[in-house]
Amino acid sequence: xxxxxxxxxxxxxxxxxxxxxxxxxxxxxxxxxxxxxxxxxxxxxxxxxxxxxxxxxxxxxxxxxxxxxxxxxxxxxxxxxxxxxxxxxxxxxxxxxxxxxxxxxxxxxxxxxxxxxxxxxxxxxxxxxxxxxxxxxxxxxxxxxxxxxxxxxxxxxxxxxxxxxxxxxxxxxxxxxxxxxxxxxxxxxxxxxxxxxxxxxxxxxxxxxxxxxxxxxxxxxxxxxxxxxxxxxxxxxxxxxxxxxxxxxxxxxxxxxxxxxxxxxxxxxxxxxxxxxxxxxxxxxxxxxxxxxxxxxxxxxxxxxxxxxxxxxxxxxxxxxxxxxxxxxxxxxxx
Numbered sequence: 001x002x003x004x005x006x007x008x009x010x011x012x013x014x015x016x017x018x019x020x021x022x023x024x025x026x027x028x029x030x031x032x033x034x035x036x037x038x039x040x041x042x043x044x045x046x047x048x049x050x051x052x053x054x055x056x057x058x059x060x061x062x063x064x065x066x067x068x069x070x071x072x073x074x075x076x077x078x079x080x081x082x083x084x085x086x087x088x089x090x091x092x093x094x095x096x097x098x099x100x101x102x103x104x105x106x107x108x109x110x111x112x113x114x115x116x117x118x119x120x121x122x123x124x125x126x127x128x129x130x131x132x133x134x135x136x137x138x139x140x141x142x143x144x145x146x147x148x149x150x151x152x153x154x155x156x157x158x159x160x161x162x163x164x165x166x167x168x169x170x171x172x173x174x175x176x177x178x179x180x181x182x183x184x185x186x187x188x189x190x191x192x193x194x195x196x197x198x199x200x201x202x203x204x205x206x207x208x209x210x211x212x213x214x215x216x217x218x219x220x221x222x223x224x225x226x227x228x229x230x231x232x233x234x235x236x237x238x239x240x241x242x243x244x245x246x247x248x249x250x251x252x253x254x255x256x257x258x259x260x261x262x263x264x265x266x267x268x269x270x271x272x273x274x275x276x277x278x279x280x281x282x283x284x285x286x287x288x289x290x291x292x293x294x295x296x297x298x299x300x301x302x303x304x305x306x307x308x309x310x311x312x313x314x315x316x317x318x319x320x321x322x323x324x325x326x327x328x329x330x331x332x333x334x335x
Contacts, residue, residue, distance in 0.1 A: 001026075001089075002065030004073070006104070007082025012073045017062040030088065030101050033139040035266025037152030038164045038180050045175035046071060048142070048149045051100050054089065056147035061089055068102060075173050082106075083137065096146045104138040138170050152179060154266070163225055163268040186272040188262040189226055190217065194301075196235045196254040203247050205240035208320045212238040214279065214297035221276040227268040231255055284315065292317075 001020050005013070020026065041048045047068065054064035065087040072085050088101040141154040155174065157166045166176070193216045197209060204212050216238030223230045235251050242248050259265055279297035286292075292315060294303050306314040 002087040004069035004085045006073045006076050006085045012070050014066040033156055034141055035154045036263040039155050039176040040151040040179045042175045042177050047174050051142050052149050055098050055144040098144050100142045102140045106135045106137050162270040182269050183272040183275055185269050186275040192258040193234050197238050199254045200250050210298045210302040217276055220271050225268050226271050
């Protein structure tokens, strides 16, 4: 690991590599900040190049970490809190794979402590990092395979709101572009919810899948942001809010599996209203005199609109039951 001070009026001071302290706690923090990718590196990225240079040992870890921290400090602008910048190199079971974690930690006393206490001050910052994980402001996790960084990377930025938006400063530092939009993520979540409910149809309340999905989508639509907890909550509400742990566990297990499949783990983002529009009553009147009225929350589920090749439109209605009432119209005979 490596640790540098960023911010303040002083010039950047390269620091030596540090022995890892508090291994278990730091690993847990790295697990906490890990998430599936929403961003990928741009064609040209100095950060990616520096990470690859370390991974291939074109430069040593100490020199490469100093370059990463120096670039971060150079771009550090007014309004961004001073603090500590960590670089971690992690090995995994695969010999040709390494993970690099870059973590900006807010710590207002960092400069004062290092200037006053030197290396002892660096240990103090590590201890503070351990005791206050909520101060993590920015993070990125980059996986390299045989020295090449994978295009997609895990990123988080506490100052980028709504999540997972990155601040201009951090995006410029990483040199990344958005890979999946809120609309695409919300579409994936909507599919996760529908599939999780469908996996356990036998446990759903009366009213059919369509009403269950509609209730679940309402939870997603009204949430300030969508994350794994909100997805589980939406499925639980859609399933009629089961109270027994066994049934709830079945739905939770489906959500966990589908979240991993759709690469949504650890993500938080604003629900896209275009994907989860507010349900309204829609009335269709055909040229043949057929009237169809339904809630738009049922579109794509109980009511499917199909465009035919000959220009006509077909509506397919699927229902668990219906009532049939025949009204006779008395027509006047022509004179």
